[in-house]
Amino acid sequence: MAKKVLVFLEQRNGSIKNAALQVVKFGAEVASALGMEAEAVTIGNNIDGLSKVGGFGINKVTHYKNELLENYSSSAYSKIVSDFANELGAEIIVISNTALGKDIAPRIAVKTGSAIAVDVVDYKVEGSEIIFTRPVYAGKALTAVKLKPEKKVITIRPNVFNAGEPGSDSAEVVTKEAGELDLREKVIEIKKSEGKLDVAEADKIVSGGRGLKGPENFHLIEELADVIGAAHGASRAVVDAGWRPHSEQVGQTGKTVSPNLYIAVGISGAIQHIAGMRSSKFIVAINKDKDAPIFQIADYGIAGDAFEILPPLISELKRLKEN
């Protein structure tokens, strides 16, 4: 029997997350590079569209279903995944490096006796061995990591491995009863924050810094974000000043993001800010100081006053969208 890669699919409100599709694609790829087989497991109550993971390369999904599992429970989820992995004899368990994934992965590693590497951004296969690359020191260095035991748990950074376009295959979905639930920790409520889109999940981000002068001017950031369908981000300076909520902070002590487009307005580009957004694919900087460090990593920059540049930029993009 072929060895197994087990992929954990994260759902929220009954839908599979985008990041989970990236894990499917990644798991299928790793399995094929190592001559293994990949399967997926998910936990929740009603979950839509599970069979579509077939299109991303995995043709069997086991769904542990129970009303009490609709919301996350760290103890219950980690036990179910671990028991299933053990039953399957899975060698590699792949999880997305999201809030839930980061919480659950180490617990699964202990329960299954696996080594763990988190926030993986690359890998290579050498013979039968797999070596993972992960950033350390907020991305100021990269490490190659070897996990010694056969059993391995890894989490992959969202938006680094592309899920790509789905094929037409659909996966077989097996629904199972979860047995006795270990509900020692239980989510009893989810409080949504004001901003619609979270920076950690967004494909485009517009961030504002102290250069915006005051909280009353952030409507410019919001309008620009809205026209291009981006999330709003912020530097720590404006979060500390209370202009923006902490959930928007990008950087070493905020969120790490890797969107396709990151627009930094009135942000100097301090090392701790850059740490959180340097892996963005395209970076645009608008800053009136041409020597601001943010220009060192920006693909395109305008070295001018944000209050002069944002209004025409917003209207130009609106026009483009309407046509």
Place this chain on the structure above:
Amino acid sequence: MKIAVCVSHVPDTAAKISIGPDGKNIDPDGVTFVVNPYDEFAIEEALKTREKSGGEVIILSVGSDANKESIRKALAMGADSAVLLKDDSWRDSVAVAGALADEIKNIGAELVFFGKQSVDYDNSIVGQLTAEILGFNCVSVVVSLDINDGKIRAEREIEGGKEVVETSLPAVITAQKGLNEPRYASLKGIMAAKKKTIEEKPAATYENLSEVTEMKRPQVKQPGKIIGTDASAVPELVRLLKEEAKVI
């Protein structure tokens, strides 16, 4: 109640990182080390818990003598005592968690605070690993905490909001920014800390399950172009985003 706080000693976030001669570690020369920023929230929360419900706050750190600097800072903030679990060689997270779990059992702590993440290896796992090894309950990335009669209600940060989690002691909590405002050490605290002894013992032996085979610098991005200095650059920016970057 005994409350433990696990503290790591890490390069300052502003530090320039260069790779050491072995190609596997950083070169510590000229790097300032500080208390891991998230651990300050953990220390503060432990002190607040003690102030509210009584008890004793014990700092635990795995590492070399250098860690004493961060331990002293935690004592100066108001912790009661500290144990340095000594090991001069590199340990992975699993081996760190193993040593911490042994000592937590040893001192009989029921509530253990961690930072959500060490800003050196950015793993974010030692708290959850330790909880699981001990069979403690665990809530990670906590921004609000309420403990009453052994019952815990915590809010943890997730994408787009917060989860409200209920659990009970014994428990591990990993602290996120926003949980509290860490206090400054008072002069009195600093003087008192000098008199406190830091207990030292070898960290329990645990095998590293992972190995860093190489450390390297990320590819440096070439600075792009500054396309203008005022609003007249807007059409060109929009064109580049559309045609070159193809992101809008």
